[in-house]
Amino acid sequence: MSKAAFFIFLSFVTLLSSCSINDNSEIAKKKHTITIAGSTSVMPFVEKLSEHFMVDNPNIIVNVQSGGSTAGIQACFNKTIDIGMSSRELKEEERALKEILICYDGISIVVHPKNPIKDLPLTKIRAIFSGKIKNWKELGWIDRKIDAITREEGSGTRGAFEELVMKNEEIDDAIMVQDSNGSVKEIVATDPYAIGYISLGLVDERVKGLAIDGIHANIQNITSRRYKIVRPFLFLTNGAPKEHVQTFIDFVLSKQGQDILRKEGLVGVR
Amino acid sequence: MRIKPRIVDVFVRISLNLQAFFTVGILAVIVAIIFIKGSPYINLEFIISSPQDMGRHGGIFSTIVGTILLVLLSIFLATPLGVGTAIFLTEYTKESVFTKVIRFGVESLAGIPSILFGLFGFIFFVTKLKMGWSLLAGVLTTTIMILPTIIRTSEEAIKAVPRSLRIVSYSLSATKWETVKKVVLPSAAPGILTGVMLSVGRAVGETAAIIFTMGSSLRMPLSLMDSGRTMAVHFYILAREGISMENAYATALILVLSILSINILAYYIMNRVISKFS
């Protein structure tokens, strides 16, 4: 028994020390870690940026986590992370943090590729999500209930959607709720009668983006401010960032970083 | 018209037979689907390389490491605690209000759903104790979650050790602790091991409690304060966000296979114990 316990203990020590040996060799090169957390909408893009960044800066580890805009803002206040990610504007009481605008993201209204509808007025979309239009027939398609999907309370994407599309109307409580862009997209991609909203950057051939009042969601229309459902992606820092953190922020704002974001369907700030 | 009881009897027998095999069939179908869909994407590369691009490409190495670290550390903490509790309940006390209260605690802990462990771990370890999403917070939460399983199975195993062996040990001048250490625990070890294995299975498959305490970073956790992702959490995110169905199925296959083999091993050990004592 005690032998077994000792053996387990030993293997643990070996395991931990093998980890720390790795660390040691890296400490020699002064390894730094940057922890980033927040909006699930921003996260995939920052993850991509960090993969490129770490190729050029092998001595800096970038740790990207999701958790949501609000959690990111909170964690930034607590200084448990280096950079917070937000996909919504800061509220009054959160203004103490430093905002860095890294890009703009359009929110695209998406339906299943089989859906013949290509264009809807903003008012109709508002009517769908407020529960006033419940059947595709009312929009000139077949007699079938609309399976609308929204995001959960507290999500930055939902916040932007409420502000830009819903205006003062409430989202109907009979509408389905999912907790990430990815899961909304998954449902729309598999249910022919679904409609939802996701980051423009995530739209691909599996879902069809609708034009709003005749204007397509694309980079030109966002840059020219004709497409209106747009929200900022923000980096947040609490006080002046450390040197290696600043290096990453500079990278994101550099031409190389902005090109990566553009390739992902986002609208750069440079 | 009255149907003859004999005919009813035959009918019941056949339908119960079908029911039982239908139920086992569900298990078979689940495993088969996962196996058929997942096996084409599994290779050594998938196991030993780390995820890239959110898991769309690359393998699942960092999540395997995350799973192993989480499970081993939790077992390392929960086993002494659970076995100690079981020893205390069976060897050091007589049935009393005190033991009833402890048993009530264990039973209640066993019934708490994992999301509430997640909620607790999030507010207590992650927020109040400022551990952040970390391996440590995940380990501590998982430890509490698997504790009741280890206590219950260890208690059963310890109770199955014949009383006469204890009496002999005392008569040979052993103290209580020496008796426990040298006679009771070695005899109960296989039963305890079964409980530990079942707990490993539970921890490997757990998502709700872990995602809110250990976080979901894809980076390999190198210290207790690093966040990390277990295979189950990785599978959940891959499948739910439609990142890559191929990798989701492959991850599910490795996940299900490891849990099934752990559980089968646990039953095997348990059966050997049962045949040893009867």
Add this chain to the structure above:
Amino acid sequence: MKEYFVKYMLMAFALSSLFFLFLIFIFILFEGLPLFHKAGLKHIILGSKWAPTKGSFGIFPMIISSFLVTFGALIIGGPMGLSCAIYLSEYSGKRMKMFLKPALELLAGIPSVVYGFLGVVYIVPLVRDYFGGPGFSLLSTSLILGVMILPTVISISFDALMSVPKTYREGSLAMGATKWQTIYKVVVPSAKSGILASFILGMGRAIGETMAVIMVAGNALRTPLSILDPLRTLTSNIALELAYASGDHRLGLFSTGVVLLIIIMILNYIANFGIKKGS
């Protein structure tokens, strides 16, 4: 000296479970109760509107939905589990038992996310295409949970059936009853309390399940009006929004946790103590 040290250390170990339970209660209550005070018990328990960022914390639809999926799971998993248990204890041979029992218990080992995923990929489209609605629904959730509670129902009612003395069966058979009549009239009634306990523990498992439910329930806030409507349970409410929540919103989720904790404790108490005493 050493003996005393060991004894008190083991006692401390044993008390740790109680301590953890206490911690869990304290912290969930501590975070959850202030909102009950602030917004009112009635507003939370009976309120039908959940808009936590706008000051509405009603979780009545979620309480109803939690019970709906739980009963749905019981309707599917209960009879199925019970008949499996009857088959195992009364009809199957020894070797069959050796194979079936572990196989059925392995169902419990499959992670809930795998059940949820297979539900999304196979059950949801099936329900959508053949019954209508979005597929993410009370029906799909009940089906998945029904399968998930099977191991609990089977193993506990099996134990209850096995503990019915052999003489009861022999007595009934000797009086000319067929096997099924014996089971139906003698064995099952004698094992009644254990079977009931297995159903209640199964309910506990179903009401506490989170990830599988999030994946297949659709999570709409309204109380479902048909079995094809999407719905949101107490557990999925917590898991869906916890990461994002702050301030009163987070407190609202902890209030949801408080309600869930109380329901679970009542169910467990009935299953573990209430029923056993009655038998």
Add this chain to the structure above:
Amino acid sequence: MKAKITVKDLEVFFDKNQVLRGINLSINKNMITGIMGPAGSGKSTFISILNKMLEFEDNVTIKGNVYIDGVDIINSDVDQVELRRKVGTVFAVPIPLPRSVFENIAYGPRLKGIKDRDELFTIVKESLEKAFLWDEMKDRLNTSALKLSGGQQQRLCLARTLALKPEIILLDEPCSGLDPISTAKIEDALSDLKKEYTIILVSNNTKQIARITDYSAFFYMGNLIEYGPTEKVFTYPANKKTEDYISGKFG
């Protein structure tokens, strides 16, 4: 004649049920003392007091005095571990620990803190020799004790007790489950051992008591009915009950 054990007014209650009613006797050193009596007479209870094994039963009350070498083990704070090294027990059913022959015998010495392999081996060898088991076991020291025959197991248990180097050996019906040949081997061993030890043998077998004991006591319903040299007890019993018992009229 020196008294090793002196018992005064010993009373034992299980709950409110009195199982020993005022026992008074002295047990001599280097002799085999037999204790006989029908089932439920309190003889097993009596010997389990002598090494404080009765404490594992629930709700026991013990009154009176038991002196071993002049120390009252009931009312003074004796160290149980020391007492059990001094007073060894062999139980009715042989209960080997689930380990090897060697480890069974080394169990007690190891608890004493003896770690040296040679020293342990010497103790094991001596103990097995004294239990007349060495010749059978010398090549099987590493086999599991569970694989021995019943008679071998019981002698192993005796050897295991001897390895404690006790002064007193308690045997609770040690031959009840054994065949005559195994019984004879154990009896031979006991007769040989009394030179060094004080032996108390509980038995329901009056012939065995007559065969090998020097003193014998007859217990009945918790009372000590008769106690004296075995020869006298068996030839001229003072009490009618004793006579009926040894002549087989009840028991």
